[in-house]
Amino acid sequence: MFTKSAIPLLFNRHAPHLDPNSYIAAAQVFPMRLNSHVAEDLIDWSNTPQDPMFQLAIPQPAMLGPTDLQKMMAALQKELPKTDLQQIAEEIRKKLNPHPANQKTENVPRLRGEEMPGMQHKYRETVLFFPSEGQFCHAFCTYCFRWAQFTSVGSSQTFKSNNGEQLRDYISSMPQVRDVLFTGGDPMVMPARILASYIDPLISNGAPSHLETIRIGSKSLAWWPYKYTTDADAKEILGIFERVVKSGRQLAFQAHFSHPRELEHPAAQEAIRQIRMTGAQIRGQAPLIRHVNDSSQVWRNMWNLQAKLGIVPYYMFVERDTGASHYWNVPLDRAHRIFSEAYSGLAGTARTVRGPSMSASPGKVGILGVENVRGETVFVLKFWQARDPSWVGRVFFAKYDAKATWLSDLEPAFGEAEFFYEPRYKELTTLMKDGSSGQLLNSISP
Known part of the structure; x- marks a missing residue:
């Protein structure tokens, strides 16, 4: 190392x-x-x-x-x-905004008045869990929006828990929750026995019946594919994935691929094959990063290769406003052009991908395009996911700004004082800070 x-x-x-x-x-x-x-x-x-x-x-x-x-x-x-x-x-x-999107103040849920450490519950259907043993990665990405977790400020920035029973109990109390995402760091740095200690309670007798999908967010297929092929516990890891699928639930592997070269290596392709043989589904996602993949040809090649290997292209993200974002970020207008040019060269089987998407405090905001409406040049935006599910699918408009790289850089179009979601967002965040997040999310009807 x-x-x-x-x-x-x-x-x-x-x-x-x-x-x-x-x-x-x-x-x-x-x-x-x-x-x-x-x-x-x-x-x-x-x-x-x-x-x-x-x-x-x-x-x-x-x-x-x-x-x-x-x-x-x-x-x-x-x-x-x-x-x-x-x-x-x-x-x-x-000075580098080490904790973007107010994750620590707006997303941490409570159960019976007790804060749930190591969890985030931002969207009604999905709970994030940060296992204590998964607080690092096989290698670090220089653009990582959780970079602060791996520095000496980590003690105040890290989300972590080793309480799998608490995770199961929280999900059991939230019947609207349909999937849990294990994230980090990278949960796949954990040995098989530790990973199993978190997952098995969610699929065994007494597990919440409304939980349909277990997701694992990981860069391991790119950074260390041998985890699934030649490592000592590779077969045990694959066995865990099989157990999830046999339980009637979906194992969704959220793979982080930033560049086609990561996919082209034979070890990565063999690891992909092994994981798919368990019945798990692999989805590919990554942010658009200047100096790394800010080219439509790079994304087109990567998405086409993912589809060929049986991976579902999922998201192109916008680099978050943290760390060295001045070095990595791409203006939203150019981001949309890169996405559109890459998308136009895909077969229908690869057009499952969405983007560019900003994972901002209110939700996942997609950039649909730049248009002239009522004589004004505007960004056309859409919520793909949101704190309030009623926002999902809503299209709204922002003034065009060639230099804008994040949602906070944008202003409402057509002379509006604020975006449509802002009053409700302020109400929701106040309730969440008061400890009502889980109950609030659970009470919102589908």
């Missing part, structure tokens, strides 16, 4: 043309972790620093503003104590 301390070794071995010092400075602020599969099989070192996998796996100097980069490099040059370096890093991180 390679971390920031391995940068000089990696660069000396693979990329002597790069100065490691600025990369070491960036890795003081942003987390870095990569394994032999990423370092040896995915990164094209001959094309660094432009190589998309290099950009994806190793913190880039430009992720820091010029002043912050110079400050950190100067501190390293002076060989300041580790505690001083950590303090400088913390000061920089605080």
Whole structure:
């Protein structure tokens, strides 16, 4: 496993043309972790620093503003104590919105007045669970919107729980909940016996009958496909997936693929085959990231390959407003054009994908296009998922802004004072902060 301390070794071995010092400075602020599969099989070192996998796996100097980069490099040059370096890093991180979309204040549910740690319940039908043993990944993505969990600020940013019974009890009390999403970090860093301890109570006798789908959000098929082929507990992992399917529920594997190269590796394709043989369904999703996949041809190739391998193309996300978003984000107008151009080159079997989608505080907001309406150029937007289910499917309009990269950058069109959902959103968030989230979501009729 390679971390920031391995940068000089990696660069000396693979990329002597790069100065490691600025990369070491960036890795003081942003987390870095990569394994032999990423370092040896995915990164094209001959094309660094432009190589998309290099950009994806190793913190880039430009992720820091010029002043912050110079400050950190100067501190390293002076060989300041580790505690001083950590303090400088913390000061920089605080400016980078380490906790986007108000997840900690608006999404954490309660049961009988007690807060449910390690859970989020933003949408009526879906509960998110963050297992304590899944708080890291096989490798870290430099754009990750949960980057703060992997730094020293993690103690105040991390969601985690090791209480599988509490998860089962909460879902049992919420008959509107139809699926649970295990996320992290990455739940697939866990050994089979730990994963089973969380999943088995949800599919065995006494499990909530209204729970139809168990989802697993994971980058493991890209970062470490051997989890499902040659690791010591690979067969046990696949056996867990089979048990879910045999219980009459769906095992939906939410695979994070950022670039076609991750799918092209033979190990990844064999892992995909093994998972599909269990009866599980694999869906592909990723954000649109500048320097990595901001090309319609890249997405077209990736979605077509996913369809060929039996993966359902699911979502193209917009990079969230956190961390080094200034380095990674793509303007919404360009994001829509990239999506549309890629979509036009897909067969019908791959046109299951939706996007570009902003996972903002009110919900998942899709960009349908840019149009001229009543003499005004506007973004056409639509809720694909929402805190209030009555918003789902609603189309609304925002003033066109060529520089906008996130929902908060947009203003209502046609002289409106606010977007249609804002009054209700304020009401909902107030109730959630008061601890009424679960009961509130459960009371909203389908």
